[in-house]
Amino acid sequence: MKAVILAAGYGTRLNRDLQNDSSGHFKHLCGIPKPLLPVGNKALISHWMSAIEKIDCIDEVYVIERLGAVACLQLAITQFNINDHVLVLGGDTLFYEDFSLSVVLARFTELQSINCDNNLVLSYLCKDEAETTKFGILETDEEFQVTAFKEKPSLTETTSRRACPCFYIYSKSTIPLIAKFLQEKQNSPLEEKDAPGHYLHWVYSRKPVFVHHVSGRFDVGNLPSYIDCTKYFQKHGDE
Template sequence: MKALILAAGYGTRLNRDLQSDDSGDFKHLLGIPKPLLPVGHQPLISHWLSTISKINSIDTVYVVTNDLYYAKFEDWAKEFQNVKVLNDGTRSNEERLGAIACLQLAITQFDINDHVLILGGDTLFYEDFNLSDVLAKFDELQNINYDNSLVLSYLCQNEETAKFGILEINENFQVTGFKEKPSSTETASRRACPCFYIYSKNTVPLIAKFLQDKWNSPLEERDAPGNFLLWLYSRKPVFVYHIRGRFDVGNLPSYIECSKYFQKS
């Protein structure tokens, strides 16, 4: 299995918050990409490397970033033997390729022909999250059908559905629907879906097919990684593994909340 961390965003909302913060307590974070922000005693992305390093079945970690932050990630990656950093060649948010195109860039560049764990570089889960248990569930699903993939979900509040991608499932925990930021009246589900997907080796080639189908569509349809899941679940079986919750560092308040949590833990 390969792990692929999406880190090509520009942190537009967070940088806006940092520039307008009157306290001055966070000005030193300006210019630091979100995955490299200090969380607890290490950069956010290093929490993932600490977790992944304990998993023998994951042999390589690919980090896709942009040209603006490439040197910073290359410097960070020097302490890890199994990390490869890929530059998507863009220099601004307006130039961005979109998350799904970044996935395909890595798949093509490194000729990936394996199961792929995809995760957002600005996301962390609560301390009780156990990657070994998640991978054991994926292995169980693979023993049933090589086409099976696995995604995570956690329960959100009624008023939060409009912030997240929401999964609908059946009694077997198979995905039967996916709604991007719906109102609470559009779906009875409260299963939010973080950027964490384990796609089977048989499913990975469909990313290129998705991009081909969406070639003339607006960038937004090729950007959010949940859009591939929306396209996929009716073509290949996707199942859900429940977790307790996550931190998604999108702005300054969410960064402060995440940082405080991991300082205590």
């Protein structure tokens, strides 16, 4: 398995918050890419590297910083001739302490033993209904297979409160479809093909995608979320 860490975001909201912060406590973080922000006693991305280093089945890690998320993923696939399962994760995302990479990968292995086309994504329940309108929301059947993906839906569009962070394990058979997705979307507006959720939205009706539940995540998109993330990892440790 290969791991691709998406690190191409500009961090526009976070940098705006840092520049406007009246306390002055965070000015030194201005301009630092989100994956390199200090969380606990190491950079955010280093938490992922520490977890990945413990996993024998992941033999390569690629950090992509140049293009939009889906195009970044395809760049890695093409540039490094990837013909394998791929773990895709956001370089600005961390999970609560109950998250276990080894447990998630074991679930993927179990799904693969049933059908080699199976894919796995993470999800967590929104804290309140207002969050539903801010994230990509998954609908699933009784087997926790994805049946719908709605991007920032209104509360009347879905009864699901299952949010989907940027953490996907795509099977070896699903990876070639990324090029087809980008080809189909080549003339579409950037907002219809850039975010990683757009590929998930496109692919779940073509390949089986299942959900693994986690309790929550930190998405370091602004200063309050960064502060919450750092406080959590200072309290609970760095792993």
